[in-house]
Amino acid sequence: MDEKIMHKLRILADSAKYDVSCSSSGSGRARASGGLGDAAPLGCCHTFTEDGRCVSLLKVLLTNVCIYDCAYCINRRSNDIPRATMKVTELVDLTMNFYRRNYIEGLFLSSGVIRNPDYTMEALLRVAKALRTENRFGGYIHLKAIPGASRELVHEAGLYADRMSVNIEIPSENNLALLAPEKNFTGVLQPMNQLKVSIEEYRDARKKIKKAPLFVPAGQSTQLIVGASPDNDRQILTLASGFYNEQNLKRVYYSGFIPVNAYDQRLPALRKAPLLREHRLYQADWLMRFYEFKCDEIVNDQHPQLDTDIDPKLAYALRHPYLFPIDLNTADYEMILRVPGIGVQSAKLIVYSRRFGHITLAHLKRMRVALNRAKYFITTRELPAQLTSLQPSLIRRKLQLPPEQQQQYIQLTLF
């Protein structure tokens, strides 16, 4: 028995690991009285994998059996790999016992498609329901919505889940059709749009009645695979920005394609996962979500591809030298945010502090401003106006990622 569950867990965790979403934040679900657990509003990492990914949830597939044959997926039906399926009770026991020991924030349950989408969705739903009702589990639950499943099932799942996601995977319609002939954009967007509407309805209801039920309180997310299709960064970021603005998605994840099915001729021959490109996309994503950048300020017709040598914020500044240097003692918050080397926290501190006196380089340093970058774009009393004397191309050469670091750069260093 123990051996069997160990075997299943190995297989099903291994098959789920390429789904990058780890976030457990944004729920704020209160504990059911007499129940166990709550979902912290800030999210929480319980450990980190060897590659530095945050482990927050027990992320497994219900089954890695699948009737589909998507080219980029390790679990496609034509692959000869060990297959396994978990029972509802097994998943519930694992989740509850991991949670009680504080190994995890909750469960992230996804699945290959067994028999048909409805059958699969219902199986996922049964796990969430058993956790919430029989076990009064108050921790975090992230469920995949299976494209093609009935509206009713997707809706019911939303009543138990904190977050739901439908993965787009391939960023353009034609390439999706090529790599996953059994899928299409409309099929993926349908549950996403349905969830969006219900999330808003339930949120409004809760504003009026405090006890109104929760519906996917931590919102939706999706994932895009980068580098499995020839789609450029502009297509990817435009799609992502649409998801944030139209579907109100909480997160878009970018996953550098790891060539799992090298034999498939439709896929590009990659020697290594495009991790640096993935990193730049995350930086661009941050610029859209926290730095008040619009998508077309980052990528556009002239610049459809992100620069891999320098981060997108620096790239923007160097393309717009006439906006700089700025005076931190008077500039608007939005403009301070655009200075390379200044993060959200530091920008806030600067705006907050400057009414007490003149901001100096020493202040900036301890506010964790990266002066080696910022100094070209700001004026203070101690610094001469830099950009008037320095050429963007020179700054670029000084600040770009040295080749050896391009290999082993630190993945999550954002500005």
Added chain:
Amino acid sequence: MTSEPQPVKSDAIYVYDGTFDGFLTVIFDIYALKRKPVQIVSERLWQPGFFETPIHTITVAVKSERVWNSVVTRSNTQVTRMFYLAFASELTGVEMTLYGYLEKLFADTTGAYYKNMLDDHSFELYRMSRKVSHEIRRFHGFVRFQETSDGLFFAAIEPDHDIVSLLAPHFARRFGNQPWVIYDRRRDKGIFYKKPEIHEITLTDKQFDAITGNIPHNLKSEEEDLYRSLWKAYYKAINIPERKNTRLMLRLLPRRYWKYLPEKQ
């Protein structure tokens, strides 16, 4: 505290019991004795020299309360929390930083000193408190419970800062209906929770392994080893070799925290 004149001499070494109340009592005495400190140090760390005669402060609740009340009325809840967190950092010299901060706060006539982040002491307070709140957040994730045969969940920790009691609210909320202990082995104190009670404790009869913090086999619940090994297997299975990045992992999960993480053993 305002009416008292500023202390003059600056030569005294104050030794106190290491508690927050003790520290606030020192502050009271500094003003009462009119002797500025050159050092404020807890008994545990105090190393007597030949020439100094330190002032041994005896903790008095009334004194510490008076000081704390002045801090509260002269700042806001954000600052008072930062102040407490900074103290819990146990960083070398934290007492003098906090004293320097209070000296300015009590002398301030504008009523706005506590908001000024350009001030050196203010910023130091902020910086130290952030270190502590960062570690608290980390430990919300890094605490690992072991289940005993009588249904108690036990976790050993060794944090950099004195945060064990600051962890209690989070875990009391989350694990409201299971009794648990989180024990700081370095500082030899812990929190025991059993609904609706919560206590600070010091274990006299230590049943856990002196090195690993593991509870002995005969006290473990039947399933403890199973779930522990399932967790380890899970951690292994989700690794993606193509993405290996040890430097990043070590920055996020420093080696000093590995001792009590089953997946890292």
